[in-house]
Amino acid sequence: MSENQKKFMDQESMHGPDNYKPLPVVLSEAKGVWVWDVDQNKYLDMMSAYSAVSHGHAHPELVKVFHNQSKTLALTSRAFYTNTLGPYLETITKMSGFEMALPMNSGAEAVETAIKAARRWAYRSKKIEPNKAEIIVANGNFHGRTTTIISFSSEPNSKDDFGPHTPGFVSVEFGSSQAVEEAINKNTAAVLFEPVQGEGGIIEPPDNWLPDVREICDKNNVLMILDEVQSGLGRTGKLFAYEHSNIRPDGLILGKALGGGFMPVSVFLSSEEVLQWMNPGSHGSTFGGNPLGSAIAKRSLELLEEEGLIENSRIMGEYFKNSLLELNSGIIKEIRGKGLWLGVEIDPKYIEGKALSKLLLSKGILCKETRETTIRFAPPLIIRREEIDWAVEIIGDTLKRIERKEK
Ligand SMILES: Cc1ncc(COP(=O)(O)O)c(C=O)c1O
16 A cells, blocks of 8 residues: 555544445546546556445536535525425425425435434324334344444444433334234334345345235334435336335335435425424424536436436446356355345355455455455446456456465
8 A cells, every 4th residue: 555545544443433444445446437546546446435336436417516606606595495406305205206305405304304203203293192103124134333223233333322212212123024914903003114135245135025025014004114315216126125125115215326426415205194293493404406516416316217327237247246246255255235225145155245345456456344244346337348347357467466375
């Protein structure tokens, strides 16, 4: 590692806590699917900021929107109307088919919004007794980092010594319809699931699970809320991952790619029946729905369709998965996921995920393990066949060398 890079790494860890353990590279530039470090080494981004850079870095249209909107009107707070929020909300509700959208910034804030909306609905519409509402979640979930959200995490390091934890959550086995059915009682307000567990290692539930959960929720007057902060907006080859199961949830949480790779923009989408209870003063955010974020989000959504990014995710995802399978590597135990969102399960008898990420970094590919033995590949949805071929050749060569115990 160069002195130049070391200087920036040391500076980060000297002045900030080690709550992340980044790969040893200092990035300074990016364009499309490529990024450069401060020494001008070039990398293919197969990480996309945990799926937030779906449009590619510095998408020219979004740069234009960012530039124009930032000098016209960037921030007002929701104390006033703007000429950007309405058009954005109209676009996202039309595209998604949900009646209403409540804008926030980070994914975790939108999850909090969903939890609050579900509880209000439960007390005011379903008439659950005060302070008794329960929300069913799944073991192995990841929904963010707030104190309430980590209260229902099953990852010890996410929650240990951050208590007291927020009550009102019941965790069940991911993918089990029976577990959901058994956990439901008269106080159940909602279920809150990721359709595919992203941070959990790109874990897909059985095909019948979401349709079963839909039926169970309908039977019991329980809201079905899906967190598609990571899986949504084309990542799996459909606009939303739940479309693979031919169902519709009652509430949907989006974030990451909604900000076009520029801004933290998130949203909770639902029906008027659910969101009617979010009255003035009940919820909000100084930055939520700000003009700059709204303009970027609106254009980001339009570009997904205009530039065929969802279709590209489906086609290139399938091509990428098949190309990796064709490597026939003994190190790859399984490849999970759809679209441009693959979890490659590696055999730790050869190498751990972290070490493989570092090796690939040294050969010009940015990716990151999630859990110890899963490498997640989530390139921008604009990636082309030749870029995938380039990556697969490097991945194949790296795996072969590991099997032969070469460098
Ligand atoms: C499914 C899911 N929900 C919520 C979040 C939290 O989003 P943020 O980091 O923007 O708060 C994430 C982040 O990885 C996520 O994957």
